[in-house]
Amino acid sequence: MSIVMERRAWRELARYPSALVGMMIILLLSGVALTTLVVIPYGEALERWRGGEMWQRxxxxxxxxxxxxxxGGNAARTLVVASRDAEVEEAPFPGGRRLQIPLEFDYAYGGFPSEINLFLTAEGHARTPFVRLLWQAPDGREIALGGYRIGHQERISLSQDRSLERRLGGLAPHIGLLADPGDQASTPAEPEVRQGRYRLLLDAVVFDEQAGIEAELVLYGRVHGIAGTDHQRRDLSLALLWGTPVALAFGLIAAVGTTLTTLVIAAVGVWYRGWVDAAIQRLTEVNMILPVLPILVMVGTLYSTSIWLMLGVVVLLGIFSAGIKTYRAMLLPIREASYIEAALAYGASDLRIVWRYMLPRILPVLIPTFVTLIPTFVFLEASLAVLGLGDPELPTWGKVLNDAQSQSALYNGYVYWVVAPAILLMLTGLGFAMLGFALDRVFNPRLRSL
Structure with missing residues (x-):
C-alpha cells in the first residue's frame, strides 16, 4: 500500500513544472560535483589552489x-613561446658556446597584453651564462632590452623595466613594444596595437660544451578561461568546480544529521514522556536562544576554521533545535493511535514501536522540510567563508567571495569575480527551494486541496 502511495505521489510531483526544473538544477549540480571529484581529486585540488609556480603562466x-x-571584442589571450620549438643557432668558441635563440610569435589581438615575462632556466652550468635580449617588431624596429646573467631559474619581468619604459616614451613595456610607432607619435596616450610577427632574440654566451638554456616568453592576456583569474593568478574555475561538491556535501550531511537526530530525539521524548520528555524540551528551549552564527565565529576564531569541524558544530547545535517541538506535536496523536495499542498488545518493544510505527508515519511530511534545509547550510558555509572563517585550504564559493571582498573586486571592475559564485549559490538555493515547495504540496495533506 505504501509503495502505491509513493508512486502516486511521484506521479503527482511530475505535474509541477517547478519540481522538474528544481530536479534538473539539482541533477546538474550533482553531475558537476561527481565529475569534479573524478577529474580533479581532493589532494590535487588542494595542491593547485595553494598556488605557486603552477599559476605563473x-x-x-x-x-x-x-x-x-x-x-565582440578581441582582447589578448595568453601566449607562451618556448625555446624548445625554436631553431637555435650555435657557434662554439674556446671554453664555451654562443647560442642565438629566436622566440617568434604572431600577434593578432586587438588589445595589448597585461604583462610580459621571460622565464629562463640554465641548469648544469659551472659558470653563470650571460644573455642579451633584442626585440624585433614587424616593421623592422629593433629594441635592445639589455643583458642579464642567468641563475638556475630566472624570471625577467620586461613590464617592470623602468629604463625600457623611459626609452619607449613613457609607455609601459608591454604596450610600447607592441604599439604602432606612427600612432605612438601622434597619440601617445592611446596607442594602437601593431599586429604582425614579432621576435625576441636571445643572444647567449654559455661557458659549457653541453649545458644549454631553456627559455619561455609569456605575454599575459587580458582574458582567461571560462571563469577568469584572481589576484594570485589562480584559475577561478577550479574553485567554482570544487566548490560544488563541498557545498552539496556540507548541506546534505548537515541536513541529514540534524533532521534525523532531531526526529529520533523527539520520538523518544514522546514515547517515554515524563522526565525524559521534560529534559528534552528544556534542552531544546535553551538551545533555541543560542545564536548559531556567533558560536561558529567564536569556534573559527579561537580554535580552527576546518570545514569538517564547522560541520560537526553545526550538527551538534542543530540536534536540539526548534524542530523537536514541531515533530513532538506531530508524534503526540500518533502515540495514541489504535495501531500503537495493537503493537503493545502483541508485545512489541519500545524501540520497535518508535522505529517501526511512529517515525515512518511522519517521514513523508518531513521530506520537503529536509530538501529546503540543504541550501540553508550551503549558505551558512558560504557566509562563514565570506567572514574569513572558511577553510583556508579548500577552494569554495565562499572563499572566492572572501578573496573578492578583500581585493575590492567590485570597485576595481572585476565583476566576474563576484558574479560567478553568487550565481552558483542562487542556483543551488533555487533548485532545492523549487523542489521542496513542490514536495510540500504533494506530501502535506493540508496543501493537497489548494
Missing part, C-alpha cells in the same frame, strides 16, 4: 574569455 585578474566574445 596565468595573467593576474583576467576576466573570462567568453565575456569578451559576447561583446
Amino acid at each position: 596565468h595573467p593576474v585578474n583576467a576576466s573570462p574569455a567568453w565575456v569578451d566574445r559576447l561583446r
Whole structure:
C-alpha cells in the first residue's frame, strides 16, 4: 500500500513544472560535483589552489574569455613561446658556446597584453651564462632590452623595466613594444596595437660544451578561461568546480544529521514522556536562544576554521533545535493511535514501536522540510567563508567571495569575480527551494486541496 502511495505521489510531483526544473538544477549540480571529484581529486585540488609556480603562466585578474566574445571584442589571450620549438643557432668558441635563440610569435589581438615575462632556466652550468635580449617588431624596429646573467631559474619581468619604459616614451613595456610607432607619435596616450610577427632574440654566451638554456616568453592576456583569474593568478574555475561538491556535501550531511537526530530525539521524548520528555524540551528551549552564527565565529576564531569541524558544530547545535517541538506535536496523536495499542498488545518493544510505527508515519511530511534545509547550510558555509572563517585550504564559493571582498573586486571592475559564485549559490538555493515547495504540496495533506 505504501509503495502505491509513493508512486502516486511521484506521479503527482511530475505535474509541477517547478519540481522538474528544481530536479534538473539539482541533477546538474550533482553531475558537476561527481565529475569534479573524478577529474580533479581532493589532494590535487588542494595542491593547485595553494598556488605557486603552477599559476605563473596565468595573467593576474583576467576576466573570462567568453565575456569578451559576447561583446565582440578581441582582447589578448595568453601566449607562451618556448625555446624548445625554436631553431637555435650555435657557434662554439674556446671554453664555451654562443647560442642565438629566436622566440617568434604572431600577434593578432586587438588589445595589448597585461604583462610580459621571460622565464629562463640554465641548469648544469659551472659558470653563470650571460644573455642579451633584442626585440624585433614587424616593421623592422629593433629594441635592445639589455643583458642579464642567468641563475638556475630566472624570471625577467620586461613590464617592470623602468629604463625600457623611459626609452619607449613613457609607455609601459608591454604596450610600447607592441604599439604602432606612427600612432605612438601622434597619440601617445592611446596607442594602437601593431599586429604582425614579432621576435625576441636571445643572444647567449654559455661557458659549457653541453649545458644549454631553456627559455619561455609569456605575454599575459587580458582574458582567461571560462571563469577568469584572481589576484594570485589562480584559475577561478577550479574553485567554482570544487566548490560544488563541498557545498552539496556540507548541506546534505548537515541536513541529514540534524533532521534525523532531531526526529529520533523527539520520538523518544514522546514515547517515554515524563522526565525524559521534560529534559528534552528544556534542552531544546535553551538551545533555541543560542545564536548559531556567533558560536561558529567564536569556534573559527579561537580554535580552527576546518570545514569538517564547522560541520560537526553545526550538527551538534542543530540536534536540539526548534524542530523537536514541531515533530513532538506531530508524534503526540500518533502515540495514541489504535495501531500503537495493537503493537503493545502483541508485545512489541519500545524501540520497535518508535522505529517501526511512529517515525515512518511522519517521514513523508518531513521530506520537503529536509530538501529546503540543504541550501540553508550551503549558505551558512558560504557566509562563514565570506567572514574569513572558511577553510583556508579548500577552494569554495565562499572563499572566492572572501578573496573578492578583500581585493575590492567590485570597485576595481572585476565583476566576474563576484558574479560567478553568487550565481552558483542562487542556483543551488533555487533548485532545492523549487523542489521542496513542490514536495510540500504533494506530501502535506493540508496543501493537497489548494
